[in-house]
Amino acid sequence: xxxxxxxxxxxxxxxxxxxxxxxxxxxxxxxxxxxxxxxxxxxxxxxxxxxxxxxxxxxxxxxxxxxxxxxxxxxxxxxxxxxxxxxxxxxxxxxxxxxxxxxxxxxxxxxxxxxxxxxxxxxxxxxxxxxxxxxxxxxxxxxxxxxxxxxxxxxxxxxxxxxxxxxxxxxxxxxxxxxxxxxxxxxxxxx
Numbered sequence: 001x002x003x004x005x006x007x008x009x010x011x012x013x014x015x016x017x018x019x020x021x022x023x024x025x026x027x028x029x030x031x032x033x034x035x036x037x038x039x040x041x042x043x044x045x046x047x048x049x050x051x052x053x054x055x056x057x058x059x060x061x062x063x064x065x066x067x068x069x070x071x072x073x074x075x076x077x078x079x080x081x082x083x084x085x086x087x088x089x090x091x092x093x094x095x096x097x098x099x100x101x102x103x104x105x106x107x108x109x110x111x112x113x114x115x116x117x118x119x120x121x122x123x124x125x126x127x128x129x130x131x132x133x134x135x136x137x138x139x140x141x142x143x144x145x146x147x148x149x150x151x152x153x154x155x156x157x158x159x160x161x162x163x164x165x166x167x168x169x170x171x172x173x174x175x176x177x178x179x180x181x182x183x184x185x186x187x188x189x190x191x
Contacts, residue, residue, distance in 0.1 A: 039151060083104055
């Protein structure tokens with residue numbers, strides 16, 4: 001009797017661990033399965049050593065917020081949730097149009113976490129690294145020197161996943177390195 005109880009307990013522990021891992025994978029993949037696709041500009045952080053292994057570190061215009069972006073919100077701490085509100089320009093490239101500390105009621109937005117408390121404010125969204133097979137990584141290293149377009153999948157609650165990175169094609173959006181001037185919203189405002 002003791003042996004079957006131990007076996008049952010061990011089996012339950014294994015199933016619980018597998019269940020937690022499956023839940024983590026499903027949660028991370030949900031934006032890829034159910035999200036809407038957005039095109040945003042992306043610049044490599046360091047074009048000279050873009051790839052270490054088979055990944056690239058990426059920088060977005062909305063990753064660094066100007067000092068005035070959240071100046072009206074005092075006492076921000078590292079790790080605080082921030083919502084970047086995005087709107088498409090005439091070429092279909094999404095750009096920062098506002099910043100909020102509470103989830104916006106409507107519109108397209110992505111959820112990130114504040115990485116520092118001083119200007120320029122950095123926000124991490126979980127899309128700052130792109131993993132690719134070695135051949136594609138080497139080709140992107142050459143193609144992304146002038147910037148590129150990241151294809152993001154965004155859910156209605158602001159979770160985001162990086163689907164792909166493609167080289168910038170002339171006539172399909174301009175590539176700029178600086179963030180757009182955002183509109184700051186107070187909690188309760190609708191951007």
